[in-house]
Amino acid sequence: MQDNCFHCGNSCDQDAIVFDEKAFCCRGCKTVYELFSSNDLGCYYDLQDAPGAIPEEVAGKFDYLDNQKIVEKLVEFDDGDIQVVNLYVPHMHCSSCIWILENLHKLQADIRTAQVNFPKKTVRITYKSSALSLKEVVQLLSRIGYEPYISLDDFDKGKKEVDRSLIYKLAIAGFAFGNVMFLSFPEYFEVEEYWLEEYKHLFRWLMFSFSLPVVFYSGTDYFISAYKGLKAKILNIDVPIALGILVLFLRSTIEILFDWGTGFFDSLTGLVFFLLVGKFFQQKTYSFLSFERDYKSYFPIAVTRIDKQNKTEENIQVYDIEVGDRLLIRNSELLPVDAILINGEAQIDYSFVTGERDPVRKVSGDKLFAGGKQLDGAIEVEALKSVEQSYLTQLWSNDVFSQNKDASFVNLTNKISKYFTSVLLVISLVATAFWMYHDSSMALNVFTAVLIIACPCALALSTPFSLGNMLRIFGRAKFYLKNAHVIEKLNDLDTIIFDKTGTLTTNKKVAITYEGLELTEEEASLLKNTLRASNHPLSRSLYTFLASQSISTLDSFEEITGKGMLARQAENSIQVGSASFVGSPQVESQLQTTVHVKTNQEYKGKYTFNNQYRSGVQTIFNALSRSHKLVVLSGDNAGEKEQLAKMLPKNTQMLFDQKPDDKLNFVKALQDKGEKVMMIGDGLNDAGALAQSEVGVAISENVNVFSPACDAILDAEQMHKLPSFLLAARKTVNTIKYSFVLSFLYNVIGLYFAVTGQLKPVIAAILMPLSSISVLIFVTLLTNYTSRKLKLFKN
C-alpha cells in the first residue's frame, strides 16, 4: 500500500480511498482515475508518477461562458460549426500532462484536436461548437484537474503577432555569409590561373548580389540605431558598426567595378552574421513567465449580477459593472471592484494584493476592496466603483506603467563606444592626412581600411554573449530576468528596498507560540478535537501545529462567527477564540493575531501567530548592508517592528502602513536624489514600486503563479542567494570590461595593417572572425567560471 495518492501524489492521511488496488487522497482524484482508466487513458500514469491535480469544482464558476459575447472574445476562430480556443492551463508540468491533453478527443468525441504548447502552458482546442460549448470544454478540463485560467487579460487580446524578423535577418545573413565564403575562397590564394581569371568577375558579381540583402535588410537595425543615436547626439556602438558596414560595401563595390580587387564581401556578410548571432543569443525569453502583467491577469472576466427587481441572475463582463450594481461573489472568486458587503459572511483573502496570508472577516456594511478573494461561501455586494476606478486598479493609471524603462538606460558598451568612435575617427583622419602627404594614391585606401578593420565586431559581441550567458545561468538558478540589461543594472545599485509580508516572511509556514498555563492531556485532546470541527483558517493552522491526539466525538460544539468556539466533552468544557470572547485578563493587542483558550471556566493562555521569516533573511541583510542602503517598506502595521529590528542591521530604515502609492512615491523620492533603487516585493500592492524602481524583483513561491509586472522573478527558495546574484552581476560586468581590452588588442593589430596600407581582404577575413570567436569563448568561459565559483546552482 502506498501512502501517497496515485493520482496527485499528495499524502493520503488515514482516510485514503482504495480503488483498483490504488490509494487516492480524495474522491476527486479517484473520479479522474476512473474516468481515465475507463477510456483507455491509463497510460497517463505510466509516463510520470502521480502527475495529476485534485480537481476543484465550484458550481457555477464558469456560468459566464454561457454569455455569447464573452465566448466571442475568447475564441480564436469561429465559423459557426468549428471553434478554436487557446487556453492557459497552469497545472501543466510534465509529459503526462501533454499526453492527456492531446488525447482529449478520447474523452469527448466532439473535440477534434488539442495541441499543447508546453513552454507556454497553453492548449489549443478545436471542437465542434454546434455539439459542444466552450463552457463544456472548460468544465471537462476542470473535471480532470486541468482547470484553465481565464482572466481579464484574455479578454481584449487579439491574435498576437509574433515578431520573427530577427530570425529572418539572421537566416539571410547566414545564408549569404556561407555562399560568399565559397565564392571568395578561390581568390584568397591569388594564383594566376587561367580558369580563375576567366570566372572571377562572375564570382565577384555573385558575391555582390548576395551581400545586397545583407546590407539592406539584415543590417537595417544598425543603420536605424546609428541614425537615432546621431540625432540624439550620442555616439552609440551602432555608429562605428553602421559606418563599417557602409564602408565595406561601398569600397568592395567600387573595387569590383573598376577591377581593383575582390572586395571584402566575405568580411561584410560575416560581420553582420556574427552581430546578429549575438543579438539572437541575448534574446533569451522565458515564455512561461510574463513580466508585463497588470491587474488584468488576476481579475475575472465576468461576474454574476443580481437584478434587484426581478431577483434574477445574469453574467456580465467585468467592464460593464456600474456603481450600485448588486453582485454575487461565490466561494473563491475575486472581487473585481470596490464594494460594500450586503449579505453573507465574508472571509476576504487579500494575499493577491498585500501578500498577507490571513483572511479578514467582514460583516454586512463593511467596505471590501477589489482584488480580495472570498473564501467562505457566497456573498452579495454592491459595487461602489467601476473596475478602473477601484482602489487597487487606480494604481495602473500612474505614468510609470506606460514608460519604457530601458529607453533611458545607457549601457556599458555605449558608454565606451563614445570614446572608441572618437579615437577611431581621429586615427583614420591622421592616417589619411599622412598618406595624402606621402603617397596620395593610397590615402582613400587607408582611410577605408581603418574604418573597416576597426569596426567593433568583437566589442559589440562581448556584451550580448556575456550577458546572454549569465541570463541563462541565472535562469537555471531560478532567477528569471526580463532581459539582459537587467544584469548591468543589478551591478549599479545604491538602495535595496524590501517589502515585508510575503517577501521577508513566507506565506506557507506560520510560527505559533504558546504563552500561559500548561494544558493537561485531556485538555490538549479536547482543544485539538474542537479545532478539528472548525473551518476557520486560524483553527486549521493551529490544528496542524498541535501534536496529534486521538480523535474523539464532542458532546456539544458551537461556533460563534467572528468570536470563537464553545465545546463540551464529558465533564470538560472549552472556549477557544478571541480575547474578549474567552474573557482574557490581558488587554488584546491589535497588532498581533492571537487565539485564546479557556477550559472549565479557567483562563489558560494564548497562541500567538507570528509571521515566519524566510530562512537566511538575516544573512542576506548582513551581506547586503555592506554594499547597499537597505529599507523595509511594509503595508502592514508596525506590530513586528521590534522583532524585525532584532534581525536587521542597525542602519536599516523601516516604514510601516505604506499604501501602494506611498511605496511608489518613496522609490521616486530616492531616485530624485540620484539613487539607483532595487525593489523586492511580491504583491500587487508593490506593483507601482516595482515598475518605478531601476530593478523590480518579484518574489514568487511558485513561479507558475502570477506575479506583478517586474524586471525579474526570483523563486522564493532562492532568496538567500540574492547577494551571490548581485556579485555575479558585478563579475559579469567586469568580464565585459576584460573582453573590451582583448578586442582592443585585435583592433590595434588590425590598425597596423590598415594604416600601413597593407590590408588585404584575406587578412580582414581572418582577423574579423578570429577576434570575434576568441572574445566569445573568453566571455563564455569566464561567466561560467564565475557562476561555478559563486555556487549559484547549489541550494
Place this chain on the structure above:
Amino acid sequence: MSVIYLLLALSIIVALVFFGVFIYSVKRGQYDDVHTPAVRMLFEDELVKEENQKQSIKTKD
C-alpha cells in the same frame, strides 16, 4: 559557354530552395515551440507498450 554557368546556377537554385523552405517553416510557426514536439514524438511507443501489457494481463486471467 562553359558548364560552370549551369552548375553555378543549379547550386544557387538548390540553396535558395532550402533557404525558402526554412523561411516558410519559421513563418508557419514551426520553431515557436521546440519542446512539445520533442516530447510528443515519444508517445506512440508508450501506447503500444500499454496495449501489450493489457493483453498479457488478460491472458493471465
